Amino acid sequence: MIAIAVFVLCLCVLVWYRATRKRAGVSLVAADVSGGGRRWTLRDPRLNVVAVADHVLGITDAGGHRVMFPHELKPTRRARKPYTADVVQLGAQMAGLQAEVGSKFAGFGILEYSGGRQFRIEWNEQVATTLERAVGLVRTLRAARTPPPRTHNEVHICQHCPVRDSCDQRLS
Numbered sequence: 001m002i003a004i005a006v007f008v009l010c011l012c013v014l015v016w017y018r019a020t021r022k023r024a025g026v027s028l029v030a031a032d033v034s035g036g037g038r039r040w041t042l043r044d045p046r047l048n049v050v051a052v053a054d055h056v057l058g059i060t061d062a063g064g065h066r067v068m069f070p071h072e073l074k075p076t077r078r079a080r081k082p083y084t085a086d087v088v089q090l091g092a093q094m095a096g097l098q099a100e101v102g103s104k105f106a107g108f109g110i111l112e113y114s115g116g117r118q119f120r121i122e123w124n125e126q127v128a129t130t131l132e133r134a135v136g137l138v139r140t141l142r143a144a145r146t147p148p149p150r151t152h153n154e155v156h157i158c159q160h161c162p163v164r165d166s167c168d169q170r171l172s
């Protein structure tokens, strides 16, 4: 079942990528999920964060220069506006890409939810500040001697939590 879901996801990405490429001269620079290309770990030494986007894509900007942006897929998300956690994740990718390529960074990233709904997120002061706060919070929590109390009673959140194996407050 998981294999079928992954296959369908890859197929959708490939169809999306080819259709979009036709429309806007988009090229695939790096990929973490499908479509070929190399996997690219984006590093921002200032914040000391690393991130890997599902895709790094290239386009031609208004001035005729080739620039790049991260594209992150969340195929099971259904929402009218992007989740803050997803914006933070994309923000880390944008910060890393900007640190890696400088002026060849397009200045935005794309989040794509279920049904192909896309959100263009600009790399601006607000996103940079949100990312910095999130990074600071994670570091503070990691340095704490005792973990903070659980803030929810939702089993499914714990089931998908990346640190559930080492969490003594998990619900499943």
Ligand code: SF4
Pocket (backbone or CB within 6 Å): 150, 157, 158, 159, 161, 162, 163, 164, 167, 168, 169, 170, 171
């Ligand atoms: S497993 Fe622990 S850290 Fe993860 S969501 Fe549940 S309570 Fe929170």
